[in-house]
Amino acid sequence: MDLGVWLTGKGASSAYGWTVADRYGRDVLAGDWRKPKNGRTVDLVIEKGLVVEEPSSGYVGAVVRWEHGVVDLEDRHGKIKTYPLGPGFWVDGKPVNLIAPKKAAPAKKTHTASGSVAVSNVRAKVARASRIYVEGRHDAELVERVWGDDLRIESVVVEYMEGIDDLPAIVNRFRPGPGRRLGVLVDHLVEGSKESKIAAEINNRDVLVVGHPYIDIWEAIKPSSVGIAAWPKIPHGQEWKKGVLETFGWPATDQADVAAAWKHILSKVRSFADLEPELLGRVEELIDFVTQD
Known part of the structure; x- marks a missing residue:
């Protein structure tokens, strides 16, 4: 075979000073030959305004919102x-895997709804024998909403009585x-009221x-917390809650309507600042009384 056919003065060196021509060009296996043409997919945390392309359809749009994947x-x-989060998108011509940003950890609570300093990592305790009684379910739910954290720290249970007509027997x-x-x-513990007369029957140093x-x-x-100018004055003899609902134009057909209205009202209470001082002082007084034993 004529070496002159494939040996020239250019190419790789030989032991004889010749050089061999590179008939096949660059080594196709050199470098990362598996790398896709547009690069590998990388994770990208989305943010509002980020321009994204969905290459299979050619749709290009800016991120406006994301939730639930x-x-x-x-x-x-x-x-x-709307598209599912994940791979299959391009940003600036590069493949990306869109991921939602991590939610920030909730701020550590420093105070309870009652204004007390919050205490964390407290082990569960056995409930005190002492108790606080309130008239009805709504009273108990309101006390729980504002003083619940404090009562759990003090191991105090709140129960409701379904009214106070039988208070002496309950005691x-x-x-x-x-x-x-x-x-x-x-x-409604005011002078001359039915409630004041019933309360006067209780004579016990531990009550x-x-x-x-x-x-x-x-x-x-x-x-103001509920978003009204004032609580309406309901004529004596009319059921108070039903009268309130009717005054505001809320449904007032049955107890389900009352329950729905109370759920809405209670949702507006976020802390002691949403309550009148005349209630705040009395509940604090009761908590002090039942925890001093």
């Missing part, structure tokens, strides 16, 4: 399309005594009966 993209015409059944105190919160001046616990929530 999907992302909404809005194109230049204002049209929005007797409780059997109050040293280490077993009973605090009672009464609605404290206090109350607020409002006809119903709803009134102890500041009107």
